[in-house]
Amino acid sequence: MSTLVNQRGEKVKxxxxxxxxxxxxxxxxxxxxVLTADLAGSTRTKYFAEExxxxxxxxxxxxxxxxxxxxxxxxxGKKPFVSTFAIFATGKPWEQIRQTIAxxxxxxxxxxxxxxxxxxxxxxxHQILEDISLMRVLPNMKxxxxxxxxxxxxxxxxxxxxxxxxxxxxxxxxGFPVVYEDxxxxxGKAEVLKQGSDLTIFATGLMVANSLDxxxxxxxxxxxxxxxxxxxxxxxxxxxxxxxxxKTGRALTVEEHNVIGGLxxxxxxxxxxxxxxxxxxxxxxxRFGESGSAYELIDHFGLxxxxxxxxxxxxxxxxx
Amino acid sequence: xxxxxxxxxxNKLRADVLQAVTNANSGHPGGALGxxxxxxxxxxxxxxxxxxxxxxEDRDRFILSNGHTCPLLYAxxxxxxxxxxxELDHLxxxxxxxxxxxxxxxxxxxxxxxxxxxxxxLSFSAGVALAGKLDGQKYKTYCSVSDAECQxxxxxxxxxxxxHKKLGNxxxxxxxxxxxxxxxxxxxQDVAPIRDKWESFGWSVIExxxxxxxxxxxxxRQFNRSDDPDGIPTVIISHNVIGKGVSFMEDDxxxxxxxxxxxxxxxxLSELGVS
Ligand SMILES: Cc1ncc(C[n+]2csc(CCOP(=O)(O)OP(=O)(O)O)c2C)c(N)n1
Ligand SMILES: [Mg+2]
Numbered sequence: 001m002s003t004l005v006n007q008r009g010e011k012v013k014x015x016x017x018x019x020x021x022x023x024x025x026x027x028x029x030x031x032x033x034v035l036t037a038d039l040a041g042s043t044r045t046k047y048f049a050e051e052x053x054x055x056x057x058x059x060x061x062x063x064x065x066x067x068x069x070x071x072x073x074x075x076x077g078k079k080p081f082v083s084t085f086a087i088f089a090t091g092k093p094w095e096q097i098r099q100t101i102a103x104x105x106x107x108x109x110x111x112x113x114x115x116x117x118x119x120x121x122x123x124x125x126h127q128i129l130e131d132i133s134l135m136r137v138l139p140n141m142k143x144x145x146x147x148x149x150x151x152x153x154x155x156x157x158x159x160x161x162x163x164x165x166x167x168x169x170x171x172x173x174x175g176f177p178v179v180y181e182d183x184x185x186x187x188g189k190a191e192v193l194k195q196g197s198d199l200t201i202f203a204t205g206l207m208v209a210n211s212l213d214x215x216x217x218x219x220x221x222x223x224x225x226x227x228x229x230x231x232x233x234x235x236x237x238x239x240x241x242x243x244x245x246x247k248t249g250r251a252l253t254v255e256e257h258n259v260i261g262g263l264x265x266x267x268x269x270x271x272x273x274x275x276x277x278x279x280x281x282x283x284x285x286x287r288f289g290e291s292g293s294a295y296e297l298i299d300h301f302g303l304x305x306x307x308x309x310x311x312x313x314x315x316x317x318x319x320x
Numbered sequence: 321x322x323x324x325x326x327x328x329x330x331n332k333l334r335a336d337v338l339q340a341v342t343n344a345n346s347g348h349p350g351g352a353l354g355x356x357x358x359x360x361x362x363x364x365x366x367x368x369x370x371x372x373x374x375x376x377e378d379r380d381r382f383i384l385s386n387g388h389t390c391p392l393l394y395a396x397x398x399x400x401x402x403x404x405x406x407e408l409d410h411l412x413x414x415x416x417x418x419x420x421x422x423x424x425x426x427x428x429x430x431x432x433x434x435x436x437x438x439x440x441x442l443s444f445s446a447g448v449a450l451a452g453k454l455d456g457q458k459y460k461t462y463c464s465v466s467d468a469e470c471q472x473x474x475x476x477x478x479x480x481x482x483x484h485k486k487l488g489n490x491x492x493x494x495x496x497x498x499x500x501x502x503x504x505x506x507x508x509q510d511v512a513p514i515r516d517k518w519e520s521f522g523w524s525v526i527e528x529x530x531x532x533x534x535x536x537x538x539x540x541r542q543f544n545r546s547d548d549p550d551g552i553p554t555v556i557i558s559h560n561v562i563g564k565g566v567s568f569m570e571d572d573x574x575x576x577x578x579x580x581x582x583x584x585x586x587x588x589l590s591e592l593g594v595s
Contacts, residue, residue: 036502038500038508058502060468091437125421125434290423
């Protein structure tokens with residue numbers, strides 16, 4: 001059973017958690033190999049490199065090649081972790097991932113950092129808002145978005161064990177508020193973090209913290225919101241999702257991603273086919289990002305707790 | 321412009337880069353400083369453009385593939401009057417004209433291409449050069465490429481196609497500074513022998529010391545002399561020093577990105593003779 005923190009402390013980077021736990025996995029399992037494309041420092045894989053230089057490969061800026069190599073390593077029994085920025089981990093080498101990793105069901109762990117708007121000042125070229133969509137559409141691919149650094153550790157420990165196929169893990173550049181005290185993670189399980197009866201907020205990644213805050217705001221206005229952390233977007237935990245909307249009758253989805261193709265789409269697909277209820281997707285409205293500081297952008301693109309709470313109220317008022 | 325003036329221009333550009341990056345508290349100064357001498361000669365002596373008419377049809381095209389070095393491009397464009405110099409003070413801010421990587425989305429005058437993801441620019445440049453040929457236009461297309469971009473497969477796909485399609489109006493300029501994010505290019509994933517590689521892909525190769533003004537001028541003159549529409553493309557492999565002009569930045573790959581402290585900025589500006 002997971003437990004949540006009582007009080008929010010400092011923000012912690014999910015990539016720092018990854019960098020910390022990866023060498024511990026490598027220590028226990030000699031098959032673990034790590035690849036990066038000139039981003040050892042930024043992805044924090046340099047800590048693995050320092051301890052296990054013979055199992056670390058910096059292949060230069062050759063992302064398409066890197067994915068093909070990872071597939072080869074995986075098919076020969078290695079456990080490759082592949083890390084670069086999310087745009088270069090999914091966008092640039094998408095077809096290599098499709099043909100050599102997903103199609104062959106090669107158990108490659110694509111752990112990407114710097115996803116979403118919170119990349120900040122580097123701007124739109126680096127702020128991928130389409131990666132969940134790109135990975136979700138691939139057969140055999142699993143898609144995981146940890147909510148914070150504590151969940152990141154649990155996720156990385158789990159995917160370091162045996163897998164039947166590939167997995168995509170989405171991490172970020174900026175620090176996230178820590179929501180978990182302890183995290184019990186299982187692939188394919190969504191977690192109800194707060195019970196409620198009037199509407200369900202389905203959130204992923206950084207938006208879990210903001211949704212918990214939004215639920216508190218709503219509570220003070222007499223609205224009871226349930227908050228579900230959908231950390232595995234694929235395979236989607238349809239039972240938990242449907243169980244919740246059957247109870248509340250309304251759904252909000254919140255993600256630091258394009259509203260097309262990501263969490264909002266996944267929930268909409270499940271809900272509209274099996275138990276249609278009024279639903280609103282919050283995310284980036286089919287546009288590119290831009291330069292700015294991480295949390296300034298979260299505000300600018302309407303992904304704050306206040307905005308989530310507002311949309312929750314509109315949903316209750318039937319103003320869609 | 322004479323060499324002395326061009327050298328002064330280069331140092332002024334360096335100073336603008338450092339000031340803007342320090343002010344933004346993030347960005348990529350190292351590569352930019354290394355390229356400043358070549359760019360000074362190219363942009364002030366050879367590039368045929370009209371700052372008051374950024375989309376003038378006959379302008380030479382300058383395409384920045386290694387987009388992270390854009391503070392240098394912004395400094396050139398501001399100095400030429402493409403936009404107000406004050407924009408440099410808002411680099412990387414929310415809503416800024418000068419985005420963290422060059423963006424046509426914001427309509428930044430003088431920015432020909434949205435870059436930031438490495439390896440795309442030479443293909444785009446080949447398209448631009450091909451369009452010029454198809455329309456019988458005289459403009460030249462220049463493409464700035466970093467050495468680390470020579471690791472990307474797409475750069476070599478473009479190189480092969482550009483020579484096969486005889487894009488004699490295309491000139492790539494490689495920032496050969498032996499630096500990338502995680503270390504020296506020669507340690508991470510070498511691109512040598514770089515001259516042989518470009519030659520075997522069918523390019524006319526000119527190798528220069530990117531801080532020697534005679535060599536820079538000679539290379540650009542040679543490309544500009546060749547007016548054969550069916551010639552082969554030219555690459556200038558420019559041996560540059562990352563962080564050039566500032567003692568504590570020179571030849572240190574760690575200056576790929578990062579802002580200076582106010583004290584470092586002061587020292588840098590005084591070393592550059594700009595204050
Ligand atoms: C396709 C792609 N992969 C990775 C990155 C991240 N990145 C930005 S600059 C850079 C390498 C820097 O080397 P170089 O281009 O030679 O620039 P220099 O440091 O010499 O200015 C990397 C890996 C990127 N922008 N694009
Ligand atoms: Mg370089």
